[in-house]
Amino acid sequence: MEKRELTCIVCPNGCHLVVEVEGKEIVNISGYECKRGLKYAEDEIIMPKRTLTTTVKAEGGHLPVVSVRTKEPIPKELLNKAVYELSRITVKPPINVGDVIVKNILSTGVDVIATRALYSK
Amino acid sequence: MMEYDIVIIGAGPAGLGAAVEAYEKGVRDILIIERDSYPGGILQQCIHNGFGLIEFKEELSGPEYAERFIEKVNKYGIKIMLNTMVLNISSDKVVKAVNQENGVMEIKAKAIILAMGCRERPRGAISIPGTRPAGIFTAGTAQRYVNMEGYMPGKEIVILGSGDIGLIMARRFTLEGATVKAVVELMPYSSGLTRNIVQCLDDFGIPLLLSHTVIEIRGKERVEGVTIAQVDENKRPILNTAKYLSCDTLILSVGLIPENELSKSAGIILDPVTGGPLVNESMETNVEGIFACGNVLQVHDLVDNVTKESRLAADSAVKYIKGLLKQEGKFINAKAGSCIRYVVPQTVNYENIDDKVKFHMRPTDVFKNAYISVKSGGKEIMRRKMQRMTPGEMILIEIKKDKFLDNDLHPVDDITFEVEVV
Ligand SMILES: Cc1cc2nc3c(=O)[nH]c(=O)nc-3n(C[C@H](O)[C@H](O)[C@H](O)COP(=O)(O)OP(=O)(O)OC[C@H]3O[C@@H](n4cnc5c(N)ncnc54)[C@H](O)[C@@H]3O)c2cc1C
Ligand code: SF4
Numbered sequence: 203m204e205k206r207e208l209t210c211i212v213c214p215n216g217c218h219l220v221v222e223v224e225g226k227e228i229v230n231i232s233g234y235e236c237k238r239g240l241k242y243a244e245d246e247i248i249m250p251k252r253t254l255t256t257t258v259k260a261e262g263g264h265l266p267v268v269s270v271r272t273k274e275p276i277p278k279e280l281l282n283k284a285v286y287e288l289s290r291i292t293v294k295p296p297i298n299v300g301d302v303i304v305k306n307i308l309s310t311g312v313d314v315i316a317t318r319a320l321y322s323k
Numbered sequence: 324m325m326e327y328d329i330v331i332i333g334a335g336p337a338g339l340g341a342a343v344e345a346y347e348k349g350v351r352d353i354l355i356i357e358r359d360s361y362p363g364g365i366l367q368q369c370i371h372n373g374f375g376l377i378e379f380k381e382e383l384s385g386p387e388y389a390e391r392f393i394e395k396v397n398k399y400g401i402k403i404m405l406n407t408m409v410l411n412i413s414s415d416k417v418v419k420a421v422n423q424e425n426g427v428m429e430i431k432a433k434a435i436i437l438a439m440g441c442r443e444r445p446r447g448a449i450s451i452p453g454t455r456p457a458g459i460f461t462a463g464t465a466q467r468y469v470n471m472e473g474y475m476p477g478k479e480i481v482i483l484g485s486g487d488i489g490l491i492m493a494r495r496f497t498l499e500g501a502t503v504k505a506v507v508e509l510m511p512y513s514s515g516l517t518r519n520i521v522q523c524l525d526d527f528g529i530p531l532l533l534s535h536t537v538i539e540i541r542g543k544e545r546v547e548g549v550t551i552a553q554v555d556e557n558k559r560p561i562l563n564t565a566k567y568l569s570c571d572t573l574i575l576s577v578g579l580i581p582e583n584e585l586s587k588s589a590g591i592i593l594d595p596v597t598g599g600p601l602v603n604e605s606m607e608t609n610v611e612g613i614f615a616c617g618n619v620l621q622v623h624d625l626v627d628n629v630t631k632e633s634r635l636a637a638d639s640a641v642k643y644i645k646g647l648l649k650q651e652g653k654f655i656n657a658k659a660g661s662c663i664r665y666v667v668p669q670t671v672n673y674e675n676i677d678d679k680v681k682f683h684m685r686p687t688d689v690f691k692n693a694y695i696s697v698k699s700g701g702k703e704i705m706r707r708k709m710q711r712m713t714p715g716e717m718i719l720i721e722i723k724k725d726k727f728l729d730n731d732l733h734p735v736d737d738i739t740f741e742v743e744v745v
């Protein structure tokens with residue numbers, strides 16, 4: 203049996219998690235203080251996921267960039283690809299907080315949304 | 324002269340939160356003054372997520388967190404004066420401010436809430452030998468460039484200091500296509516949150532070099548590289564460990580200090596350790612009717628705590644203008660004892676305690692399985708087990724009103740917080 207130690211990143215508590223793995227099976231998870239930590243530990247062993255936060259270019263707005271994020275975490279290995287996809291996009295005002303900028307990015311089923319508003323210059 | 328019940332200086336989360344709370348407690352005559360052209364404060368440039376888990380039970384980015392409060396401020400019709408810089412505050416609560424439209428104005432307030440946030444420790448504060456070429460930025464400035472102005476400071480980057488901003492920028496630079504060669508930290512531990520080390524450095528294989536520092540900067544016009552070395556227990560570089568890293572950019576993430584030039588003008592006394600005003604349980608400074616909250620009071624790692632503090636400051640300001648905040652009474656001093664760097668609030672007026680007092684503090688070092696012990700007159704009045712403490716994570720200890728009484732039911736003179744290692 204293999205023991206893997208993780209730090210839960212779901213909230214700033216940063217609980218210290220211990221996952222016992224037998225081959226590819228999770229045998230036991232301990233150290234979490236809430237259910238979200240349990241879910242994080244499972245995902246981290248099976249398929250680690252992260253929320254991506256970045257910016258996209260803007261034209262004609264009060265700022266040259268608009269900040270965006272994935273609405274849900276996406277597989278960690280897709281982060282770089284997603285950044286590349288987003289680097290090819292240019293948005294125009296008006297944009298409100300929560301507007302969908304890219305639907306279903308890289309077929310993950312997750313949308314990318316704006317996290318700040320953009321007004322015309 | 325313009326007159327308001329409450330004048331709030333700064334429209335970051337602290338100022339916005341205080342305004343919303345004061346309105347909800349029934350005060351209508353509120354003015355927020357902000358020097359920037361948009362409210363939100365530092366949160367505008369913090370586009371990463373991790374905000375609001377406590378406040379909204381959701382994981383938001385900085386601008387989204389701010390937007391929740393901006394929406395309320397707008398809905399309530401609370402007045403914000405943007406592009407307006409406060410120059411001076413007097414101890415009788417006259418605020419002097421300037422903007423392009425009106426020139427210099429004087430505004431009289433019944434109560435003032437200070438919410439000016441903090442600033443980065445200037446570069447001069449750390450002395451690295453070598454040249455002073457272009458390509459050296461503080462982490463906050465770099466964050467503003469990348470996230471709001473849309474350009475990258477460089478391609479090959481070394482970060483000095485492992486505070487949260489430095490860690491978050493390491494990930495940001497990497498995602499934008501730059502190479503972060505190392506994050507170099509003088510102390511044997513990082514002052515950032517563990518979750519940020521995991522998701523900003525470990526995820527991208529960026530090395531964190533603890534007990535290391537930059538001993539030389541090279542380059543004429545532009546940074547060409549830095550020499551780093553390990554340090555001994557006295558923080559002195561061990562020269563035979565020196566190593567050269569080529570890079571075009573050096574980012575300094577070297578700590579934040581509360582922004583208190585204005586506070587000094589009003590005669591407010593500052594705590595030499597926090598750099599923020601000395602306050603009592605109501606977040607009131609030594610000047611009657613002037614309150615403080617957020618990073619101007621103590622540098623916070625979590626915005627949710629800033630919001631809580633802003634509510635307390637606003638509730639107290641509302642009580643003050645209604646004449647309900649007692650100025651006389653028995654003052655109890657809260658002291659930082661062994662292995663505690665500071666405690667906020669620093670004093671407590673027993674007469675103003677409703678039910679309990681919340682104290683924030685930071686330990687001086689990393690401790691595992693230790694206790695926080697609260698003592699008064701040599702007697703322990705409270706004890707709390709702490710699995711893990713680090714200077715990067717603020718500790719909250721709540722003390723019930725009756726604990727402030729001695730055997731004869733008189734309020735004690737002082738209480739001391741200390742770390743006890745078993
Ligand atoms: C880079 C960084 C990353 C962070 N990451 C996280 C995180 O992941 N999660 C989390 O929960 N917290 C995080 N925090 C902490 C949290 O966001 C801050 O503690 C909080 O935003 C501080 O709020 P504030 O209102 O006190 O200060 P600020 O947001 O700095 O607001 C102060 C405002 O006052 C204005 N002002 C100052 N002086 C004057 C003057 N003379 N006249 C007029 N206006 C003035 C300024 O322009 C500014 O808008 C982070 C902080 C930083 C700096
Ligand atoms: S387990 Fe729960 S409480 Fe602990 S860090 Fe994770 S989310 Fe936070």
